[in-house]
Amino acid sequence: MMEAVLAVDEEGVLGVDGRLPWNLPDDLRHFRALTLGHAVVMGRKTFESIGRPLPERENIVLSRDRSFQPEGVKVVRDPKEVLGLEGKVFIIGGAHVFRVFLPHCRTFHITHVAARIPQEGQLARISLEFLRGLTITRAEFHPKDARHSHAFTLCTYERRWPAERDPIKPKPL
Numbered sequence: 715m716m717e718a719v720l721a722v723d724e725e726g727v728l729g730v731d732g733r734l735p736w737n738l739p740d741d742l743r744h745f746r747a748l749t750l751g752h753a754v755v756m757g758r759k760t761f762e763s764i765g766r767p768l769p770e771r772e773n774i775v776l777s778r779d780r781s782f783q784p785e786g787v788k789v790v791r792d793p794k795e796v797l798g799l800e801g802k803v804f805i806i807g808g809a810h811v812f813r814v815f816l817p818h819c820r821t822f823h824i825t826h827v828a829a830r831i832p833q834e835g836q837l838a839r840i841s842l843e844f845l846r847g848l849t850i851t852r853a854e855f856h857p858k859d860a861r862h863s864h865a866f867t868l869c870t871y872e873r874r875w876p877a878e879r880d881p882i883k884p885k886p887l
Contacts, residue, residue, distance in 0.1 A: 721825035828865040
């Protein structure tokens with residue numbers, strides 16, 4: 715089962731110059747709780763921005779760069795390899811990886827950051843149009859405070875496919 719985890723501002727900005735443009739410790743704690751013990755799929759730039767494999771998770775990095783072989787991660791060249799993974803798989807970024815895998819996700823854990831990040835620097839952005847037609851199953855607001863640079867809402871969305879299109883059909887007994 716494939717799920718996406720991302721944080722975006724009101725304009726769909728995911729990051730600036732390879733970094734998160736906000737400080738939200740409770741969002742990071744939520745991310746860790748969701749992904750611990752599962753596979754996380756990211757692009758090379760996202761992996762490099764993190765700087766190391768995420769502990770207690772299977773780290774899968776999508777990269778066309780043949781010389782890219784960091785320790786502690788599985789490097790995948792073809793997105794089809796990710797689609798065949800067993801168990802719960804979390805797509806965690808960046809923008810290109812989200813565009814490739816969002817159509818295959820059923821659950822979306824999205825942190826909506828109450829901000830409009832200045833349009834300066836190298837922006838990683840995604841269109842939020844994919845949210846149309848999804849069902850919100852959870853929304854938890856967190857105000858801005860001394861620990862959090864912005865207010866934010868942790869949301870979970872579910873995709874409801876018609877039964878005939880559902881890629882996760884139960885197998886006949």
